[in-house]
């Protein structure tokens with residue numbers, strides 16, 4: 001197939017909020033290329049209002065696939081359906097939300113469409129040859145790669161909260177019910193358990209106080225909780241605290257949650273590149289570390305050199321007085 005036969009930008013995420021974010025960026029790319037922007041909705045008993053919402057947030061077309069097999073996400077039928085829609089309408093660009101599920105889905109879709117897949121892109125643009133050019137972190141976040149795909153469709157996955165959704169407005173668009181045979185997946189989910197999430201999701205928090213290996217015990221995280229409480233924020237941590245010590249279920253960084261709070265306070269965190277790659281979208285970064293050479297100070301807007309066990313309680317007291 002000649003690459004000229006591909007036209008349009010298509011976006012998909014099983015997470016509706018992220019789908020709206022993809023539409024925000026997709027709109028910009030589609031306008032640059034002067035092509036149509038479409039969104040795909042998959043599920044069962046889908047409320048058509050959702051399709052209308054997608055149009056309000058920038059979609060020209062919404063393809064809806066409604067089938068009981070699609071009620072819960074399963075990469076196999078989802079990849080099958082998305083690749084069938086793409087084969088029929090031939091978008092030149094497909095953006096997929098890089099959620100855990102999206103990461104399972106995108107390479108499968110790429111394989112079915114015999115194309116490549118650029119993963120967890122943080123910047124997307126169109127070059128003078130009308131190609132999608134992306135940048136993404138590589139080698140554990142220590143380098144940034146700029147890439148484009150030599151084949152179409154050009155598939156890119158985009159990390160959640162990388163782009164903003166557009167403000168909704170009344171726009172014209174079309175909702176298309178895409179009829180397709182959906183095959184039962186070869187795997188069956190036998191049990192689902194809800195994951196315990198403490199407090200608000202870190203991705204959405206506007207203030208985060210995070211601790212690293214400078215904190216000696218799980219109990220000592222109480223100091224951070226008290227500071228976070230006064231600032232109406234959440235507590236987070238580095239990977240070793242969660243993955244090695246098991247004190248928390250998730251962590252901040254390139255292999256964990258990427259955050260963009262208004263205020264990020266890093267306590268007893270050295271500032272390894274894998275950690276700082278996940279905090280760079282924070283508006284203000286404050287670091288507290290006893291080692292004045294700690295790399296975290298390079299990423300920080302404000303640095304306090306000293307013992308966290310003295311500084312954190314003093315800050316909590318000061319904020320308590322200030323915010324009374």
Ligand SMILES: Cc1cc2nc3c(=O)[nH]c(=O)nc-3n(C[C@H](O)[C@H](O)[C@H](O)COP(=O)(O)OP(=O)(O)OC[C@H]3O[C@@H](n4cnc5c(N)ncnc54)[C@H](O)[C@@H]3O)c2cc1C
Pocket residue numbers: 140211212213214215237238239240241251252253254255256257267268269270271272273274275278288289290291294306307308309
């Ligand atoms: C492939 C890969 C992916 C990774 N992904 C991530 C990721 O997503 N997120 C992540 O966080 N890490 C990640 N890591 C791990 C990362 O490389 C670092 O090992 C980790 O971030 C270090 O955690 P830390 O800052 O808590 O600990 P340390 O590096 O041990 O730093 C502890 C800091 O506390 C300070 N300190 C000690 N006592 C005090 C005190 N009393 N007062 C003040 N300061 C004190 C020390 O000076 C030191 O700077 C990844 C690693 C790999 C290989």
